[in-house]
Amino acid sequence: MCSYCCGKELKEFTTTYAAVLGKYTIIIKNVPCLECVQCEEKYYSDEVMQNIERIATKAKELNSELFVAEYKAA
Numbered sequence: 001m002c003s004y005c006c007g008k009e010l011k012e013f014t015t016t017y018a019a020v021l022g023k024y025t026i027i028i029k030n031v032p033c034l035e036c037v038q039c040e041e042k043y044y045s046d047e048v049m050q051n052i053e054r055i056a057t058k059a060k061e062l063n064s065e066l067f068v069a070e071y072k073a074a
């Protein structure tokens with residue numbers, strides 16, 4: 001259930017994840033998530049968050065200020 005609006009229905013969805021981390025802008029395409037049908041709040045699983053983290057670390061290693069990647073599971 002949605003902890004934002006208390007909506008009961010979450011559907012599986014893929015989204016484009018974008019984050020600004022200091023000077024780095026990271027865009028990850030086709031990220032799996034659950035979306036609340038009522039308020040469109042998105043939820044990511046721990047596993048997905050870890051993969052996002054991993055991709056973000058790679059962007060920093062590459063010193064890529066604008067990093068665009070396709071989502072890949074580890």
Ligand SMILES: [Zn+2]
Binds near residue numbers: 003036041
């Ligand atoms: Zn909601």
